[in-house]
Amino acid sequence: MAVLTQKKPTTILEKLNDETWRxxxxxxxxxxxxxxxxxxxxxxxxxxxxxxxxxxxxxxDWKGVGQNANFVGLDNYRELFFEDETFGKALGNxxxxxxxxxxxxxxxxxxxxxxxxxxxxxxMVYRSILFIPYVLASVVTITIWxxxxxxxxxxxxALAEMGIQGFDIAYLGRPxxxxxxxxxxxxxxxxxxxxILFLAAMQSIPPVLxxxxxxxxxxxxxxxxxxxxxxxxxxxxxxxMMVAIWSFLAFDYIFLSTQGGPGGASEVIATxxxxxxxxxxxxxxxxxxxxxxxxxxxxxxxxFVTLRRRGWDx
Amino acid sequence: xxxxxxxxxxxxxxxxxxxxxxxDVTTVSMWFSEGSTLDCWGPIMLEFNxxxxxxxxxxxxxxxxxxxxxxxxxxxxxxxxxxxxGPSFVYEMAQAGLILPMDAFADEMGxxxxxxxxxxxxxxVDGQLYSLSDELETLLLYYxxxxxxxxxxxxxxxxxxxxxxxxxxxxxxxxxxxxxxASWRPSNEWFVGEYMTQIAGPHNVYKALTGQIPWTxxxxxxxxxxxxxxxxxGWYGGGIDLYFTNDGATRRAMFADGTAAMNIEGSWAIxxxxxxxxxxxxxxxxxxxxxxxxxxxxxxGMGNTSSINANSPxxxxxxxxxxxxxxxxxQGKMLTAxxxxxxxxxxxxxxxxxxxxxIARVYSELSEASANDRYGYTTWxxxxxxxxxxxxxxxxxxxxxxxxVMDYLEGLDEVFAEELAAGDIPPIPTR
Numbered sequence: 001m002a003v004l005t006q007k008k009p010t011t012i013l014e015k016l017n018d019e020t021w022r023x024x025x026x027x028x029x030x031x032x033x034x035x036x037x038x039x040x041x042x043x044x045x046x047x048x049x050x051x052x053x054x055x056x057x058x059x060x061d062w063k064g065v066g067q068n069a070n071f072v073g074l075d076n077y078r079e080l081f082f083e084d085e086t087f088g089k090a091l092g093n094x095x096x097x098x099x100x101x102x103x104x105x106x107x108x109x110x111x112x113x114x115x116x117x118x119x120x121x122x123x124m125v126y127r128s129i130l131f132i133p134y135v136l137a138s139v140v141t142i143t144i145w146x147x148x149x150x151x152x153x154x155x156x157x158a159l160a161e162m163g164i165q166g167f168d169i170a171y172l173g174r175p176x177x178x179x180x181x182x183x184x185x186x187x188x189x190x191x192x193x194x195x196i197l198f199l200a201a202m203q204s205i206p207p208v209l210x211x212x213x214x215x216x217x218x219x220x221x222x223x224x225x226x227x228x229x230x231x232x233x234x235x236x237x238x239x240x241m242m243v244a245i246w247s248f249l250a251f252d253y254i255f256l257s258t259q260g261g262p263g264g265a266s267e268v269i270a271t272x273x274x275x276x277x278x279x280x281x282x283x284x285x286x287x288x289x290x291x292x293x294x295x296x297x298x299x300x301x302x303x304f305v306t307l308r309r310r311g312w313d314x
Numbered sequence: 315x316x317x318x319x320x321x322x323x324x325x326x327x328x329x330x331x332x333x334x335x336x337x338d339v340t341t342v343s344m345w346f347s348e349g350s351t352l353d354c355w356g357p358i359m360l361e362f363n364x365x366x367x368x369x370x371x372x373x374x375x376x377x378x379x380x381x382x383x384x385x386x387x388x389x390x391x392x393x394x395x396x397x398x399x400g401p402s403f404v405y406e407m408a409q410a411g412l413i414l415p416m417d418a419f420a421d422e423m424g425x426x427x428x429x430x431x432x433x434x435x436x437x438x439v440d441g442q443l444y445s446l447s448d449e450l451e452t453l454l455l456y457y458x459x460x461x462x463x464x465x466x467x468x469x470x471x472x473x474x475x476x477x478x479x480x481x482x483x484x485x486x487x488x489x490x491x492x493x494x495x496a497s498w499r500p501s502n503e504w505f506v507g508e509y510m511t512q513i514a515g516p517h518n519v520y521k522a523l524t525g526q527i528p529w530t531x532x533x534x535x536x537x538x539x540x541x542x543x544x545x546x547x548g549w550y551g552g553g554i555d556l557y558f559t560n561d562g563a564t565r566r567a568m569f570a571d572g573t574a575a576m577n578i579e580g581s582w583a584i585x586x587x588x589x590x591x592x593x594x595x596x597x598x599x600x601x602x603x604x605x606x607x608x609x610x611x612x613x614x615g616m617g618n619t620s621s622i623n624a625n626s627p628x629x630x631x632x633x634x635x636x637x638x639x640x641x642x643x644x645q646g647k648m649l650t651a652x653x654x655x656x657x658x659x660x661x662x663x664x665x666x667x668x669x670x671x672x673i674a675r676v677y678s679e680l681s682e683a684s685a686n687d688r689y690g691y692t693t694w695x696x697x698x699x700x701x702x703x704x705x706x707x708x709x710x711x712x713x714x715x716x717x718x719v720m721d722y723l724e725g726l727d728e729v730f731a732e733e734l735a736a737g738d739i740p741p742i743p744t745r
Contacts, residue, residue, distance in 0.1 A: 172558070265714075
């Protein structure tokens with residue numbers, strides 16, 4: 001039996017002369033690029049070019065107004081890491097902030113999501129109540145809590161009037177409590193969001209797994225450890241990565257409540273960046289801080305990519 | 315059908331005339347913060363449009379005006395008239411060529427005739443006039459007259475008297491100064507600048523600003539140590555932690571209701587004191603902030619400045635507006651109607667006569683002090699930007715016990731020396 005064989009084009013010229021190859025190339029390569037081109041161009045224009053400019057500006061003494069920017073090499077980075085004490089302090093505060101947000105809201109959200117997943121009726125009411133703080137504007141949340149934490153008219157003052165002393169202190173006005181108080185406020189707004197994500201993930205776990213666990217004699221804790229946690233692990237780990245990155249971007253709650261004070265006790269890199277760029281006219285130096293934040297974010301992403309490559313279910 | 319024809323004719327007429335009208339009108343723009351200030355100032359500023367219909371001012375309300383303006387001007391846009399928060403900001407914009415030198419307009423329109431001599435100098439950058447200063451400010455010692463009368467106290471004249479009185483006030487259970495920086499953290503700098511002027515003396519501050527003596531000079535150390543002692547005694551806001559907690563409304567309320575006896579604040583506070591004291595039914599007055607030797611020194615500050623955008627297509631019209639806006643007549647009107655701090659121009663006796671005597675006295679005494687070498691310096695007007703930020707940020711570390719006064723002043727000296735060497739110091743009128 002004769003077999004018809006068609007020679008596959010190998011050289012560029014052969015490929016270009018081959019109708020099938022041309023169609024395939026158009027369909028698989030050209031058309032997808034045409035579809036993605038507008039978005040890609042927009043991304044290059046609004047993200048890539050400013051990012052490259054930002055990196056360049058971080059190596060200049062640009063003041064933030066006008067075009068005068070002298071190239072200073074890595075001077076800004078040297079100053080950041082070896083001379084600027086406030087940067088070191090701000091970085092330390094960012095790390096404290098990250099540790100807080102990688103523990104407290106996760107524990108609260110996991111606990112609440114587990115409890116809510118058991119509720120058959122009225123669960124939506126609880127979910128809504130716990131989620132509402134997340135949709136409040138930061139300025140509203142801060143205003144509410146600044147009043148609640150006020151030692152003269154807040155909760156502490158009310159407790160003192162009832163004879164319960166010791167809580168009427170200036171939480172935002174003391175260096176030792178300011179940062180944690182703001183973290184508490186931010187967490188009040190944030191953890192409901194985490195809870196909703198975990199709850200959604202829990203609801204996607206097949207009920208048969210729980211039934212099987214029960215048959216095997218598992219108690220609630222065993223179910224949580226061996227069924228729930230493995231079932232929501234991708235979501236938890238992804239949020240771990242995001243929260244770690246967001247921790248270096250913390251700005252609004254801090255700036256609206258203490259502006260980094262008192263005495264720099266709640267200063268973080270983003271607030272320091274803002275002050276340098278807009279108050280001290282050191283936009284180049286501020287850009288260097290921005291690049292450092294990006295490097296931290298990149299480092300965190302790299303850890304997760306590495307773990308995924310090693311087979312972690314992230 | 316007839317009606318249709320008439321309507322058509324009117325429409326054609328309107329269309330034919332509209333471009334002619336539009337071509338004849340030149341509009342200059344000014345961006346202004348939204349809020350109550352604009353509500354009062356705006357209608358008065360727009361009276362400019364009635365003078366000549368072919369020259370119009372457009373006020374564009376903006377949130378976070380300064381940052382929006384700076385970004386827009388740097389990008390080649392922005393309003394024709396550029397307002398900045400003070401002379402040190404003008405310096406940066408002038409260096410970058412974003413605003414125009416206005417010397418020719420000043421000569422042509424006679425700005426020197428109504429501005430105080432030293433005031434025009436504040437707008438100089440490398441010998442050229444780039445801005446006109448607005449909202450003359452000074453710090454005052456306000457006191458609650460009801461509280462003072464009830465306790466038989468009299469306002470102090472010297473720093474020693476202030477110390478003695480403050481101890482008495484605190485012992486009587488009052489908060490000495492109604493203060494807090496929760497709404498505006500840079501308010502720390504009011505006291506640093508004021509104590510330097512009143513205790514170290516304005517001549518020493520001048521020497522330090524011109525690089526003749528360091529900020530670690532004994533007189534400066536003494537001034538900041540006294541400020542720190544007042545803070546540590548809990549005189550400001552009722553305690554350091556409360557100082558960091560009290561917001562603007564709280565501190566005004568505690569002064570007006572007699573919880574606090576005094577308040578060191580800028581002349582801008584007069585705008586809102588009436589509202590708070592009106593509610594409490596008590597009353598207030600002011601004296602100059604006491605100095606070490608009893609001389610009445612007044613620190614001078616400027617709330618903002620006006621310049622002309624280098625990209626403005628109509629700089630001459632912008633200058634025309636500035637001439638009208640800074641004229642003593644317009645400034646007087648805004649002072650009486652809105653209690654706006656006037657630009658440093660000579661306001662007529664007649665206008666001053668219409669004011670609350672307490673307010674009139676602020677500007678007459680300030681004017682007298684500036685003419686008699688009794689003026690001092692506010693940090694936001696005369697210090698360069700990095701030093702200014704250092705002053706209000708780092709002083710908190712002194713108050714929280716993290717660093718010593720000497721550490722603080724050594725740091726200031728270092729930052730200031732850098733800016734002095736770079737020529738970034740705003741104009742300091744020679745004395």
